[in-house]
Amino acid sequence: MDLDHKVILITGASSGIGRATAVALSRRQNRITILARRESLLVELAEEIEANGSEALIISDDALDEAAANDAILKTVSRFGQIDMALLNIGAGPALNTATATAAEIKDNMRLNYDAMINFFPPLVQQMKQQEAGGVIAHTNSLAGFLGLPTQGQYSAAKAACRIFMDTARIELKPYRIRVLTLCPGFVVTERNRQEGVSTSLTMSMPQAAAHLVRALEEEIPEYLFPAVLKMQILLARVLPRFILNWILSRSVYSEHKETN
Numbered sequence: 306m307d308l309d310h311k312v313i314l315i316t317g318a319s320s321g322i323g324r325a326t327a328v329a330l331s332r333r334q335n336r337i338t339i340l341a342r343r344e345s346l347l348v349e350l351a352e353e354i355e356a357n358g359s360e361a362l363i364i365s366d367d368a369l370d371e372a373a374a375n376d377a378i379l380k381t382v383s384r385f386g387q388i389d390m391a392l393l394n395i396g397a398g399p400a401l402n403t404a405t406a407t408a409a410e411i412k413d414n415m416r417l418n419y420d421a422m423i424n425f426f427p428p429l430v431q432q433m434k435q436q437e438a439g440g441v442i443a444h445t446n447s448l449a450g451f452l453g454l455p456t457q458g459q460y461s462a463a464k465a466a467c468r469i470f471m472d473t474a475r476i477e478l479k480p481y482r483i484r485v486l487t488l489c490p491g492f493v494v495t496e497r498n499r500q501e502g503v504s505t506s507l508t509m510s511m512p513q514a515a516a517h518l519v520r521a522l523e524e525e526i527p528e529y530l531f532p533a534v535l536k537m538q539i540l541l542a543r544v545l546p547r548f549i550l551n552w553i554l555s556r557s558v559y560s561e562h563k564e565t566n
């Protein structure tokens with residue numbers, strides 16, 4: 306999809322990858338709904354979006370509230386008339402170890418990574434089904450969603466669930482011209498996650514990650530893993546015998562890394 310003069314909804318836009326992507330898209334005269342809980346950050350972002358020549362609609366709400374997600378779609382359509390693209394971007398991967406984590410900690414993080422995407426999905430589908438040109442629903446997934454990484458079990462599992470859900474949706478929604486994208490970054494240095502313990506050769510800045518996302522959105526790449534060096538490692542890891550993979554993972558950057566996404 307040509308990403309000029311479009312209506313775009315971005316969830317998790319107040320910081321990190323979502324914010325950087327909103328800024329990148331604001332240079333192309335779009336109308337952008339930005340959703341997160343921290344309203345003051347959204348106000349600052351809206352000023353930047355408007356200074357770049359786009360329009361912004363601020364929605365400060367909790368994505369775990371299904372009614373609020375539904376309402377965000379209605380407000381966007383009421384203000385801008387349609388939704389061409391949504392980037393469902395909310396998520397986080399705090400370090401949790403299965404030896405000590407409680408059920409509540411595990412479920413809370415899985416809800417954030419799964420429910421905060423799903424709450425928007427059916428209302429977006431209902432809206433895009435009515436649009437002649439359909440639309441694009443993209444999800445910020447993670448390379449962590451391809452493997453059960455040490456300290457990231459709940460996060461990897463929730464991201465994997467999102468990926469499989471999107472695989473089904475991609476087939477079912479094709480007749481409605483709704484395109485479904487799974488976008489999987491590696492390590493991105495953000496305000497909340499400095500990626501301490503990860504070699505800088507493997508990390509990306511927020512603008513770099515946003516540039517990848519914008520390219521994948523524009524080219525409508527159904528499943529996009531980046532950067533290439535980590536993509537190759539993930540693909541290789543998936544074909545290794547399990548005992549070799551487990552040996553590598555138990556000694557890898559992941560087990561030392563205190564918080565990945």
Ligand SMILES: NC(=O)c1ccc[n+]([C@@H]2O[C@H](COP(=O)([O-])OP(=O)(O)OC[C@H]3O[C@@H](n4cnc5c(N)ncnc54)[C@H](OP(=O)(O)O)[C@@H]3O)[C@@H](O)[C@H]2O)c1
Nearest residue numbers: 317318319320321322341342343368395396447492493566
């Ligand atoms: N950073 C990485 O290395 C990396 C790597 C791979 C994948 N990812 C994925 O990329 C996405 C963005 O991550 P990030 O690193 O940019 O994280 P981040 O800086 O922490 O941004 C997360 C965004 O989600 C919003 N958010 C969190 N909980 C919310 C809720 N309940 N309701 C509404 N908004 C909520 C936050 O805003 P408020 O707090 O204002 O609500 C914030 O805008 C996530 O899905 C993450 O899993 C990140």
